[in-house]
Amino acid sequence: MSEPAVxxxxxxxxxxxxxxRGRLHWTDVFSYGYLAxxxxxxxxxxxxxxxxxxxxxxGLLEFPPTLLPLGQIEVAVEGYxxxxxxxxxxxxxxxxxxxxxxxxxxxIAQMVDPADPDARIKVPIDRRxxxxxxxxxxxxxxxxxxxxxxxxxxxxxxxxxxxxxAVTLLINSMAAYGLAIYEFxxxxxxxxxxxxxxxxxxxxxxxxxxxxxxxxxxxxSLWGVILPGAATPTGVxxxxxxxxxxxxxxxxxxxxxxxxxxxxxxxxxxxxxxPAIAVxxxxxxxxxxxxxxxxxxxxxxxxxxxxxxxLNAFQGELDVQWHYVLAMTVVTLIPVIFVFxxxxxxxxxxIASTGMK
Amino acid sequence: MSIVQPRPSLADIAWAPLRLLGxxxxxxxxxxxxxxxxxxxxYVFLIPNLGFFGxxxxxxxxxxxxxxxxxxxxxxxxxxxxxxxxxxxxLLDCENFVDSGSCRExxxxxxxxxxxxxxxxxxxFLVLFSLITALILNRDIYGRGFFRAVYFFPVLLSPVVVALxxxxxxxxxxxxxxxxxxxxxxxxxxxxxPQWAMFWAIFVSIWAHMxxxxxxxxxxxxxxxxxxxxxxxxxxxxxxxxxxxITLPLLWPNMLVVIVLALIKGVQxxxxxxxxxxxxxxxxxxxxxxxxxxxxxxxxxxxxGLASAASVVLGVVLFALTLAQLAAVRRKDSTNV
Numbered sequence: 235m236s237e238p239a240v241x242x243x244x245x246x247x248x249x250x251x252x253x254x255r256g257r258l259h260w261t262d263v264f265s266y267g268y269l270a271x272x273x274x275x276x277x278x279x280x281x282x283x284x285x286x287x288x289x290x291x292x293g294l295l296e297f298p299p300t301l302l303p304l305g306q307i308e309v310a311v312e313g314y315x316x317x318x319x320x321x322x323x324x325x326x327x328x329x330x331x332x333x334x335x336x337x338x339x340x341x342i343a344q345m346v347d348p349a350d351p352d353a354r355i356k357v358p359i360d361r362r363x364x365x366x367x368x369x370x371x372x373x374x375x376x377x378x379x380x381x382x383x384x385x386x387x388x389x390x391x392x393x394x395x396x397x398x399x400a401v402t403l404l405i406n407s408m409a410a411y412g413l414a415i416y417e418f419x420x421x422x423x424x425x426x427x428x429x430x431x432x433x434x435x436x437x438x439x440x441x442x443x444x445x446x447x448x449x450x451x452x453x454x455s456l457w458g459v460i461l462p463g464a465a466t467p468t469g470v471x472x473x474x475x476x477x478x479x480x481x482x483x484x485x486x487x488x489x490x491x492x493x494x495x496x497x498x499x500x501x502x503x504x505x506x507x508x509p510a511i512a513v514x515x516x517x518x519x520x521x522x523x524x525x526x527x528x529x530x531x532x533x534x535x536x537x538x539x540x541x542x543x544x545l546n547a548f549q550g551e552l553d554v555q556w557h558y559v560l561a562m563t564v565v566t567l568i569p570v571i572f573v574f575x576x577x578x579x580x581x582x583x584x585i586a587s588t589g590m591k
Numbered sequence: 592m593s594i595v596q597p598r599p600s601l602a603d604i605a606w607a608p609l610r611l612l613g614x615x616x617x618x619x620x621x622x623x624x625x626x627x628x629x630x631x632x633x634y635v636f637l638i639p640n641l642g643f644f645g646x647x648x649x650x651x652x653x654x655x656x657x658x659x660x661x662x663x664x665x666x667x668x669x670x671x672x673x674x675x676x677x678x679x680x681x682l683l684d685c686e687n688f689v690d691s692g693s694c695r696e697x698x699x700x701x702x703x704x705x706x707x708x709x710x711x712x713x714x715x716f717l718v719l720f721s722l723i724t725a726l727i728l729n730r731d732i733y734g735r736g737f738f739r740a741v742y743f744f745p746v747l748l749s750p751v752v753v754a755l756x757x758x759x760x761x762x763x764x765x766x767x768x769x770x771x772x773x774x775x776x777x778x779x780x781x782x783x784x785p786q787w788a789m790f791w792a793i794f795v796s797i798w799a800h801m802x803x804x805x806x807x808x809x810x811x812x813x814x815x816x817x818x819x820x821x822x823x824x825x826x827x828x829x830x831x832x833x834x835x836x837i838t839l840p841l842l843w844p845n846m847l848v849v850i851v852l853a854l855i856k857g858v859q860x861x862x863x864x865x866x867x868x869x870x871x872x873x874x875x876x877x878x879x880x881x882x883x884x885x886x887x888x889x890x891x892x893x894x895x896g897l898a899s900a901a902s903v904v905l906g907v908v909l910f911a912l913t914l915a916q917l918a919a920v921r922r923k924d925s926t927n928v
Contacts (some may be wrong), residue, residue, distance in 0.1 A: 408640060437880050461647065531884070
């Protein structure tokens with residue numbers, strides 16, 4: 235029921251207008267309220283993490299936390315090796331002075347005037363307040379690159395993702411081609427087998443796969459992460475369904491031109507199956523970049539860790555260095571954000587049409 | 592008239608290495624084809640995939656069962672002692688199956704109990720919120736693409752990242768506690784209280800996976816023929832009635848698929864919660880997959896036999912759920928023609 239064309243639009247009517255339907259229903263209000271809350275709940279935590287990753291180690295310890303990265307100003311004082319943190323101190327006579335803190339003993343802080351380094355002043359800690367400035371702690375990002383194996387983790391993750399995706403695409407598309415194009419004995423049996431094994435998760439066969447990987451000498455090797463998940467029934471199934479739609483005449487024509495079966499697969503069928511292959515490629519990249527349980531089991535030495543395993547190791551330390559953990563989490567996030575920004579449409583239609591993740 | 596060679600485009604140059612690779616492989620495979628004949632070529636194409644799949648999935652599936660019948664701490668099957676069903680007996684030795692404390696392997700039963708609690712709440716609220724979100728996104732709203740993306744993007748985040756994002760919020764001096772203090776409440780130690788730890792395990796996993804199920808339900812909603820709604824509108828049917836009489840019945844097959852899929856994933860919960868709570872406090876958020884992981888890989892004594900027996904139990908549960916899923920999918924395909 236659409237209302238007749240409105241001749242005079244009052245402000246209220248304008249604000250409460252909806253697309254198509256008549257006036258504002260309570261469900262419209264509820265919808266936008268729900269969506270606004272959703273934006274806050276979904277984006278908020280990630281934005282908070284990203285903002286926090288730019289704070290200094292001491293800035294992160296503050297409670298209550300500040301929204302923006304504020305760092306305490308530190309000043310070099312003659313006679314002290316390390317720069318000292320600067321405070322604004324209310325002295326006994328009521329005057330306010332900026333002093334640097336040497337050390338704190340209980341509730342008394344020993345402070346010094348940067349202009350007059352020889353005289354020490356004792357101040358109760360509730361009389362001083364940190365002097366802060368807006369400061370982005372880039373060192374959270376640069377230090378892990380130099381001091382920890384972070385670059386190695388990054389490299390390992392990239393290798394695993396790229397090689398595993400290449401292997402997955404190759405062997406799965408070959409199998410899909412075999413199953414889609416040819417009539418042969420045992421085809422239905424193999425197809426049934428593929429469908430039947432779609433759902434065997436790694437969690438059910440952890441121990442024996444570990445045994446196989448050990449026998450092959452691939453513990454603590456990236457191959458041990460790459461190969462076990464390479465042949466995915468899901469991938470075969472997806473590609474085969476797509477290849478079934480390729481017209482047989484094209485293949486017959488190529489055979490007339492004396493193309494080998496491999497050439498038909500590589501030069502005729504693969505390019506035509508590109509959309510399905512793209513979907514599988516995106517899924518594979520996501521699976522591999524985010525994979526955690528299996529790498530955690532196979533990789534026990536820190537030089538072969540992937541990003542996810544490395545991050546987990548860092549956050550599990552007794553004395554967690556959150557300023558580094560947060561920065562590394564942001565780095566781990568970045569490729570995913572890119573994939574999301576550019577390929578969202580592919581991914582969502584892929585999921586909606588296959589029901590897989 | 593001269594024949595002009597078309598200039599190679601950028602795409603041609605980008606694909607050149609792949610072309611070359613294909614041409615290189617072509618020579619040996621041409622020879623194979625000459626020997627085997629076209630009739631046997633499908634097997635050649637299938638061998639790599641089936642080989643990998645056989646080595647890393649099919650063989651392990653049987654070996655797993657063999658493992659569960661052996662004892663000791665050796666990894667290689669030939670060094671292991673046959674103990675029959677002793678591992679299963681150990682796992683299932685309980686005076687009272689409802690009380691995990693009465694079982695000999697109480698950690699296993701804690702894991703099962705925790706997984707049961709987790710799955711019951713997680714699947715219910717996951718499907719509920721996914722349904723609400725899908726219904727709202729299916730409406731004629733402004734910025735639909737944007738809002739769909741908002742709910743979907745956590746699906747792409749790695750479980751480790753998801754856990755760290757929330758851990759950072761829930762820490763003792765985190766922003767949530769700062770908020771609680773600012774409105775005059777006490778700080779809550781979320782990872783010290785078993786109830787809170789379980790609550791956040793459920794909350795965070797819903798947060799991370801909701802977008803996926805929303806998407807499937809949204810696809811189902813969009814497949815409902817619009818003429819049904821138009822007819823209802825023409826009859827002046829109330830919105831509530833339209834929902835109960837048209838939307839929900841027609842969406843139900845999709846709902847079933849989503850519920851079973853969520854169950855299958857929920858039973859296997861590990862990554863996010865492992866990083867978020869480490870299974871703690873105590874064993875309050877230790878689930879069955881973490882029991883398998885701890886028993887087989889992370890404890891001082893690696894008890895592979897026991898871990899295998901536990902995974903066989905998990906496998907049986909998942910197999911039953913998969914059968915349910917196949918039935919749900921078949922029902923959906925037969926109704927959504």
